[in-house]
Amino acid sequence: MLPAMFVCLGLVAPAATAATVKGYEIDAPSSLQVVVNKHRKLNPQNYVPSRLARIQGESLRAEAADAYKKFASAAKKAGVTIVPVSGYRSYNQQASLYNNYVLQYGQETADTLAARPGHSEHQTGLAMDIGNPGGTCALDPCFENTPAGKWAAEHADDYGFIIRYPKGAEATTGYTYEPWHLRYVGTSLVGDMNDGGFRTLEDFFGLGAAPDYL
Template identity: 35%
Template sequence: MKKIVIGILSFMFMLTGCQSQDKEAPVLTLTKSRVQIALNDTFDYSLYIEKASDLQDGDLMDQVSYSDIDTSTVGKKTVHYSVEDQAGNKAQKDLIVDVVEYVGDLINPITAQADIVENPDDVTVLVNKLHEIPEGWKPDDLEKVIDCSQKLRHEANQAYTQFYQAAKEKGIEIYTISGYREPETQQLYWDNSVKVFGQEHAIQYNAYPRRSEHELGLCVDISYTMDGDRLSEKVADSPLGKFIESDAYKYGFILRYPQDKVRITGYGYEPWHIRYVGVDLATQLHQENKTLEEYYEG
């Protein structure tokens, strides 16, 4: 009898002992690591909490606290989420929120605060209206593409040549329109567009200097024709457009600005613009139907 009592007592001690020694932090996960919100919009903090739970305390979704951000000014802000279990163990996660001005569905790059990318040489680098190429950076392995004097970086060009030849073998018309662009040229395009057509037009149709993938030497605009408006939505319905959709990833290219992802990429639909990211990443993005933004930022 005495043994049983001692047994029960020590078992109870073990239980309470375990509880008081809860050193395991809760799990806190967010659905995204970076999001964009329009200037003056109300930010829905709870929308991005995916999971908050603790081994001891169970579900903690209601206990998550977060810091406020001011959406009345544009810029890159950070929301700090945190949750604490009963034993005082804490978990924290940050969400970057770009408060941006929209022109229609597109981010206004003039007022947007962009990060300067640290890996412009990497073929998987993310460059967009919120990620900028460092000033003075230029690729050092450019070479001419197969059918004209436009240029691409060596690795991208090798892949493009294979893609081009595969299209030709299928009897598909393919013409290179635009590859690498010097930063100075991009600046000129932008300035001219603003001057001649106005800011709104430039935002719609031109990339902001140092935030264009064309300055990376990893993307190329292609068309099925050399006549008339070569880069139009007609490219999508052409045999070339369909070949891009079905086969570009096999060569390491992605359709960078899809029709249904305008809000995510910040760019209008461009069925002619393909970007080299390497076969592995291109295949993954193709299978998961993701843009580069979604790959990096959820």
């Protein structure tokens, strides 16, 4: 119920961030559909997933790990080898990575390349950066033209992954194009996004753009 002052004035009270949108839980860090960006940090900020599974030296949430293994296995059968580059990162690991970027490039540029600690999808255990065996175009936009990059663009959604930071969506996501950054959201959400022509979680859930930190 709205407070009386809003009813009398005919105004709508500003809504708090909804926990469930379009049937998906987007606030709880344990949700497979949690939305993390520059406007939405993890709560608690030092969240650690309860179940992590190892994949060639990297880790993912168990559900995401199972999907990733199927994704990589299918690629292998098609003659494409995909290697995991960076999966789960703790709050402290993300802080170290981010601070190194700041030292190298300055904070403004660093904010387009890596998330600040507490704002990283990698901390959820649902994101995996992928690469080619020889390191071709590693963590570079040209990755999209490599065998692994092409396979991901064409088939990641079959396994419940999206390319979280797509080309042309920089003003929405706040990050440069990352064809190597896969985010597990589940096949149900992928299907809903594809059906509606949505490329980002921000657009699908109507959260608005998050180009800069609040």
